[in-house]
Amino acid sequence: MPNTAVAVAAPPERLLLGPGPSPVNQRVLDAQARSMIGHLDPWFLEVTDQVVEMLRTVFRTTNRLTYAVSGTGSAGMETAVVNIVEPGDTVIVGVNGVFGGRIADTAQRAGADVVALEEPWGRIVSPERVASAMKAHPGAKMVALVHAETSTGAHQPLEEIGALLADTDTLFLVDTVTGLAGVPLEVDDWHLDVVYSGTQKCLSVPPGLAPITFSEKAEAVIDRRSTTVRSWYLDVTAVRRYWGGDRAYHHTAPISSLLGLHEGLRMVLEEGLEARWARHAEVGQLFQEHVQDRDAELLAQEGHRLPQLTTFALPGDVEEAPLRKRLLLEHGIEVGGGLGTFAGRAWRVGLMGDGATHANVDRFLHALDELLDG
Numbered sequence: 001m002p003n004t005a006v007a008v009a010a011p012p013e014r015l016l017l018g019p020g021p022s023p024v025n026q027r028v029l030d031a032q033a034r035s036m037i038g039h040l041d042p043w044f045l046e047v048t049d050q051v052v053e054m055l056r057t058v059f060r061t062t063n064r065l066t067y068a069v070s071g072t073g074s075a076g077m078e079t080a081v082v083n084i085v086e087p088g089d090t091v092i093v094g095v096n097g098v099f100g101g102r103i104a105d106t107a108q109r110a111g112a113d114v115v116a117l118e119e120p121w122g123r124i125v126s127p128e129r130v131a132s133a134m135k136a137h138p139g140a141k142m143v144a145l146v147h148a149e150t151s152t153g154a155h156q157p158l159e160e161i162g163a164l165l166a167d168t169d170t171l172f173l174v175d176t177v178t179g180l181a182g183v184p185l186e187v188d189d190w191h192l193d194v195v196y197s198g199t200q201k202c203l204s205v206p207p208g209l210a211p212i213t214f215s216e217k218a219e220a221v222i223d224r225r226s227t228t229v230r231s232w233y234l235d236v237t238a239v240r241r242y243w244g245g246d247r248a249y250h251h252t253a254p255i256s257s258l259l260g261l262h263e264g265l266r267m268v269l270e271e272g273l274e275a276r277w278a279r280h281a282e283v284g285q286l287f288q289e290h291v292q293d294r295d296a297e298l299l300a301q302e303g304h305r306l307p308q309l310t311t312f313a314l315p316g317d318v319e320e321a322p323l324r325k326r327l328l329l330e331h332g333i334e335v336g337g338g339l340g341t342f343a344g345r346a347w348r349v350g351l352m353g354d355g356a357t358h359a360n361v362d363r364f365l366h367a368l369d370e371l372l373d374g
Contacts, residue, residue: 014328017152017364018336019309020178020315021200021207022352029204031263032256039253042071047262048253052243054265058203058273059195061187065255068244069210069234070254070263073177077212078235080173080194081144086227087111089141092133093110094125098151098339099115099175103144107290109228110230115140121341122152123301124310127160134170141221142171142194148179153300153311154183155183162191168183176308177201180309181268182352193218199257202280202308204353205264208257219356229293260267269360281307283356287349290365294372311338313345320347323371331367 016023022304037044037142055066069076073360081103085091091112093104094121104114115137117125125145134140143165147156166174176185182202187195193215200207207228214222214236222236229235235252241248268276284307288298295315298305312322320337327333338346351360 007114009337013332015333015360015363017349017355017360018334019102019348020198020348020352022202022204023354024114024204024206025264025267027075027267028260028263031308032206032260033254034259037255037262039314040247040249041253044253044255044258047265048258051258051262051265054144054262055211055213058265058268059187059190059211059212060185060273061213061215063187063196063213063215064244065219065236065240066213067211067240067283068199068258069196069212069236069239069258070208070251072200072207073175073209074102076177076196076212076303077103077175077235078231079210079212079236081106082231082234083222083229083236084109084142084171084173084194085110085112086141086225087112090115090212092117092138092143094119094130094143094145094156096123096125096152096154097121097146097149099146099149099177101146103146103173103175107144112141112161116126116172116278119205122154122299124156124304127164128156129149130161130163134168138168140170142173144173145175146173147185148167148183148306148309149178150178150309150348151311152342153298153306155179155300155304155306157304158192159186159190166191178306178309178350178352181273181276182304182356184277187215192288199261199264199348202276203261203264204355205261205269206257208254208259211261218264243295252360254341280351280356282356283351283361284308284310286359287364290361291368292348294365296367299342301351308356309348309350311333311342311346313342326371327367331363331370333364334366335364
């Protein structure tokens with residue numbers, strides 16, 4: 001083969017204001033670049049213990065089984081579903097966007113009989129709808145909802161539904177990939193049983209890990225399984241031995257990614273979780289007011305809009321894809337296009353983690369005004 005030189009892969013400067021990944025602080029990047037060490041080294045095992053304790057704080061839980069799945073948020077979703085679901089189980093899933101649909105798909109692949117609670121994109125699944133489904137299916141193994149639907153910007157309420165399920169045998173699974181550390185989440189107080197997230201959103205850590213937590217109720221269900229978990233890699237009964245107990249080898253942990261998560265969690269706790277929630281709320285509200293002033297239509301249900309992820313239709317007959325390309329190439333700002341029923345007519349703008357600042361709102365709005373006026 002010819003000796004062809006390959007240039008260094010040096011990414012161009014971008015302001016990441018899409019649905020993820022979010023901007024990453026230099027402290028986290030530096031942590032990921034530290035010297036390599038073995039994943040069974042006593043020093044590194046102490047780091048993983050600290051990661052678990054910080055995740056418990058951010059999830060607001062005392063759950064014993066809390067760790068970071070080696071994979072993106074989608075791996076967290078599969079871990080949550082395939083460890084709970086056995087063939088023939090009834091699973092109730094709220095489907096009001098892309099990610100509720102993915103939970104339903106994953107549950108079906110695991111052999112579940114899925115009861116889909118479909119709602120128009122951008123709307124929430126009401127507690128009354130869940131209560132009705134539970135009356136119709138009192139033996140349901142699990143109810144699954146998306147806390148922060150990345151495809152629409154809808155903010156799903158959880159507390160009332162958690163109280164409804166708390167005294168039943170039904171588990172409550174929650175996808176908070178875009179929610180964790182961006183909006184209030186109370187795993188224990190809201191009676192949430194299986195909750196997963198991703199690192200690349202409001203935690204402002206590069207993608208590659210999926211924080212997850214299981215209640216005692218959920219862990220007992222896993223321990224009572226009569227069939228083998230339909231994934232070797234994601235089997236909690238094996239993986240949990242690395243994250244606690246005898247620290248047994250299962251797979252090689254993503255060492256650099258975990259060092260980055262450790263630093264990112266340290267930064268969350270330095271800021272204070274409530275302060276971080278408040279920052280996202282204030283910046284997100286400001287942004288949404290300004291885009292509405294420009295005649296953009298917010299597509300998530302009023303009263304149930306995420307502050308950190310806004311989906312809106314551009315004003316007039318503007319073609320979104322060419323304008324989004326110009327935003328990237330002329331202004332160096334990345335945003336996401338609409339998905340599913342919003343494809344071709346909407347933008348998804350994320351102000352998450354380190355990206356949730358007034359300066360970023362101002363820069364985006366200045367660029368948008370230039371593009372619309374041009």
